[in-house]
Amino acid sequence: MSTETKKFADPAAVASGFAADFADWFATQGQEKITIALSGGSTPKLLFELWGNEYAEKIDWSRIHFFWGDERCVDPDDSDSNYGVAKALFLDKVQIPAENVHRVLGEADPDEERLRYENEIYGHVDIDDNAVPEFDLIILGMGTDGHTASIFPHQSQFLKSPQVCEVAIHPETAQKRITLTGPVLNRGKKVAFLITGADKADVLAQVIKKEGDSDNFPASHVEATDLTFYLDEAVAANL
Numbered sequence: 173m174s175t176e177t178k179k180f181a182d183p184a185a186v187a188s189g190f191a192a193d194f195a196d197w198f199a200t201q202g203q204e205k206i207t208i209a210l211s212g213g214s215t216p217k218l219l220f221e222l223w224g225n226e227y228a229e230k231i232d233w234s235r236i237h238f239f240w241g242d243e244r245c246v247d248p249d250d251s252d253s254n255y256g257v258a259k260a261l262f263l264d265k266v267q268i269p270a271e272n273v274h275r276v277l278g279e280a281d282p283d284e285e286r287l288r289y290e291n292e293i294y295g296h297v298d299i300d301d302n303a304v305p306e307f308d309l310i311i312l313g314m315g316t317d318g319h320t321a322s323i324f325p326h327q328s329q330f331l332k333s334p335q336v337c338e339v340a341i342h343p344e345t346a347q348k349r350i351t352l353t354g355p356v357l358n359r360g361k362k363v364a365f366l367i368t369g370a371d372k373a374d375v376l377a378q379v380i381k382k383e384g385d386s387d388n389f390p391a392s393h394v395e396a397t398d399l400t401f402y403l404d405e406a407v408a409a410n411l
């Protein structure tokens with residue numbers, strides 16, 4: 173297992189640093205079909221903008237199948253939709269077949285959608301000997317409370333769930349979400365956290381130093397074989 177921490181001056185530098193590493197990594201991937209799970213929230217927006225502009229012609233997007241590490245149970249045109257953000261910022265601007273975009277149907281019944289999305293993942297993503305999907309790349313963020321994907325503190329049953337995805341409930345807003353589970357996050361062949369902002373610095377230090385337990389800080393549960401933290405100086409202040 174290798175865990176690397178990369179520090180950049182600010183959020184824009186984190187996005188451009190990851191985008192450059194992503195392009196280098198993509199160039200080494202010989203397989204025709206590459207599966208990627210995207211994170212939501214605001215942090216990846218700068219990356220998506222780069223993908224939709226500077227990198228739009230530099231990547232053969234037709235070889236990539238995009239999924240989401242988690243999605244809010246809202247309509248795709250809702251401003252809260254992780255798919256809606258990615259669609260507006262880059263998916264609509266690059267040459268990628270519609271069938272390569274595997275969004276969570278946020279408008280559907282969450283329990284029915286959980287099963288449908290799980291089956292869609294099984295239909296496209298390599299699986300390991302224990303039938304756990306192995307995404308080629310998983311991009312994650314971290315909340316100020318140490319959550320990742322939509323696995324929130326004290327919902328650690330999702331860290332060890334035998335299912336590929338679960339229906340989670342945001343502890344403050346009660347918003348339902350579909351989230352990949354801990355075993356899937358840890359089976360990612362390559363996992364990258366993109367985390368920025370001083371308001372996450374204390375929690376991030378505990379996550380990286382393994383000082384907090386995963387029940388309090390679910391992000392600390394992620395121990396993939398190839399794990400890289402892309403951080404700005406503000407969030408890395410306590411490292």
Ligand SMILES: O=C(O)[C@H](O)[C@@H](O)[C@H](O)[C@H](O)COP(=O)(O)O
Nearest residue numbers: 212213214215313314315320321
């Ligand atoms: O759907 C989501 O909200 C995300 O997947 C979530 O895990 C996100 O990565 C963190 O909450 C950080 O969000 P920010 O990037 O907005 O700080």
